[in-house]
Amino acid sequence: xxQHFRTDKPIYLQIADQIIQEIISGKKHTGDKLPSxxxxxxxxxxxxxxxxxxxxxxxxKKIAVTKRGQGTFVTESHEVIxxxxxxxxxxxxxxxxxxxxxxxxxxxxxxSNLSQYKEREVND
Amino acid sequence: xxxIANVSKKIRFKHILSNCKAKIDKGKIIxxxxxxxxxxxTILKIIAGIMQPSSGSVKISNINDMxxxxxxxxxxxxFYPYFTIKQLIDYYQSQYSDFDIExxxxxxxxxxxxxxEKIKYLSKGQLGRVKITVTLARKAPLLMLDEPLxxxxxxxxxxxxxxxxxxxxxxxxxxxxxxxxLLEVEPxxxxxxxxxxxxxxxxxxxxxxxxxxxxxxxxxxxxIYL
Numbered sequence: 001x002x003q004h005f006r007t008d009k010p011i012y013l014q015i016a017d018q019i020i021q022e023i024i025s026g027k028k029h030t031g032d033k034l035p036s037x038x039x040x041x042x043x044x045x046x047x048x049x050x051x052x053x054x055x056x057x058x059x060x061k062k063i064a065v066t067k068r069g070q071g072t073f074v075t076e077s078h079e080v081i082x083x084x085x086x087x088x089x090x091x092x093x094x095x096x097x098x099x100x101x102x103x104x105x106x107x108x109x110x111x112s113n114l115s116q117y118k119e120r121e122v123n124d
Numbered sequence: 125x126x127x128i129a130n131v132s133k134k135i136r137f138k139h140i141l142s143n144c145k146a147k148i149d150k151g152k153i154i155x156x157x158x159x160x161x162x163x164x165x166t167i168l169k170i171i172a173g174i175m176q177p178s179s180g181s182v183k184i185s186n187i188n189d190m191x192x193x194x195x196x197x198x199x200x201x202x203f204y205p206y207f208t209i210k211q212l213i214d215y216y217q218s219q220y221s222d223f224d225i226e227x228x229x230x231x232x233x234x235x236x237x238x239x240x241e242k243i244k245y246l247s248k249g250q251l252g253r254v255k256i257t258v259t260l261a262r263k264a265p266l267l268m269l270d271e272p273l274x275x276x277x278x279x280x281x282x283x284x285x286x287x288x289x290x291x292x293x294x295x296x297x298x299x300x301x302x303x304x305x306l307l308e309v310e311p312x313x314x315x316x317x318x319x320x321x322x323x324x325x326x327x328x329x330x331x332x333x334x335x336x337x338x339x340x341x342x343x344x345x346x347x348i349y350l
Contacts, residue, residue, distance in 0.1 A: 007334065007342075008339060009334060010334045011331060011334070041289050042286060042289050045282070045285060045311055047289070047313065048294055049151070049153070050311070
């Protein structure tokens, strides 16, 4: 539990990212109810205030909606989720390209490496 | 909720605390951390009103009688050893009007304790859980825990952390605890008050340390101490 968090990023953002990933990968669907603050706090082994911050963060990004007296839900809007899917792809690709270029690879070399990777995957 | 202003404590000729300043806000879990002998327990006792400061003050908003607002959980053994857990709980209920017997029973179950067992035959881990039980079962606005995890095995530590998460009511309660167990307690804390050689060096939000310093509590504290 608690020890699986990285130390260079706030815990609330790590949990928020985790939930966004679950939504984008389809493990959680539009309109699904998210766990209560206390349930998720127990599951993650963190302060309930941290989970409250997670839900505020998700609401700020329009990914979750809190309904008074009912709890917090995944947005009903496919549009929002689609937008976040594109945003995440962009972030991950940019990060990957930065890392690769940092190692001294050119865009062409990266491209051919990606193709090789794809071929290996097909053969496996 | 609580303001600690220039608190110093001298016992005979020894300065235990000097010029401590801190602010404790409502609805938070705050850890007082620092090496052995740096004054953590002393400041906790002074905040609790168990000990008087030599100078300075602890101001608690709109409250005179501390016994109604705070539940203090000692580090040392202070229960009657011949009580059973059940008798201890009945005793607490008779002494504290804010004691919630139903919550106490749920905690006993949560911690897998046997209420017919006598205090003197309990293991250290069981005793640790009993202490947390009688403290968390109170509805007092301020819960103070002195070294709630010290000397316990990792599984019991995790269980106690989970017990706090499950049973604290942060809409109405604040927790102040002293600890060395940074790794276990870090995800539980909103803020830390760092002490060194009898004084408060700094007070910070734990998530803020990750944001601005890019590191966890342990590493950050090492840097302060080096």
